[in-house]
Amino acid sequence: MEFSAADPGTVRPGGRTARVRAAVLRAAGDTLAERGFAHLDLADIARRAEVGRTTVYRRWGTVTGLVADLLADMAEQSLPRTETGSLLGDLKANARLVQRTLADPRQGALFKAVIAAATCESKTAAALHRFYDTRVKEWAPCVQQAVDRGEVPAGTDVHEVIRAVSAPLYYRLLTCGDGLDEAAADRAAEAAATAARAGVYVLG
Template identity: 40%
Template structure:
């Protein structure tokens, strides 16, 4: 029996192929950066033919966008610890852990520097934020039901307040980002929420206009 001389080994179809290609895309991004990312290298690393990749993604930009969105959505779990402070702490610490990992750093570099000019990447950033907001909203809903937060607390404003100091350090100041950063973000966010600064805008409310 002759062995297959091809370096490409089939990995299956459907979801399995998609997962393999996504993983290969992130690995290539980590190893070589956005500028050197190619569909051919991704396909070889994933163990599929490049025609298989092109059947699902029209170019490297759409492939990268899909892989980034999937990675960012799946990498941050939705906590349910029974309390708003511990929920937010788990959420913020997960965010910090994700973005300070080697893969997280590569993802940030692609989304905010190397490929930041692409409309597809701008759309991916919006998709990632919307997805994270949708996943974090139950944290606020449960806190309201437990009486820990006011009923008009705006989940979007709370989430923005929570992540803002983390992103500031990651993208602007290059200050250290660790669990202390996450915990401080939680304290500030809860203080703002309990002071009524993160409520939903209503018709006629100055905050709405």
């Protein structure tokens, strides 16, 4: 769908509150990647982040609240869309961004953990949906520009085209974990672009 997220907190402005948030979110992301959602504990996160336990409980309250903030931070810091002037070029840029994120050992493991938690925890699911919605909306204008240029039919669901780009990459991440290379990213982009041009995503 998206996106590639920078490490949480790396480009946030200064100040003690920002530094505390960055440290806590980094610790939460590391724990998710290393041990999964089930082992996420606010007291342990406070220790790893080297901040007061009371601060963490007061600000985030629950593990799900912390994960929601982590995903919000990742969405905010994800790299912006690339505009190449062609639908295929834009979709390849998007796909390669997704591929690099999911192929990264830390980021791939983090997303696996959050997706697994989202299957049985409604607040985590809602936070994950907001993350993807943010990233899809960031890239959807690339498809709208292709509509405006006449590359794809009017009435194309621009959001569905973006979702179609990353879907095969997430499938690989969750089912086999291998083959997440640039070739796979390019194939996903080419398939989505071909389908979009053929009118597969036209609404109604």
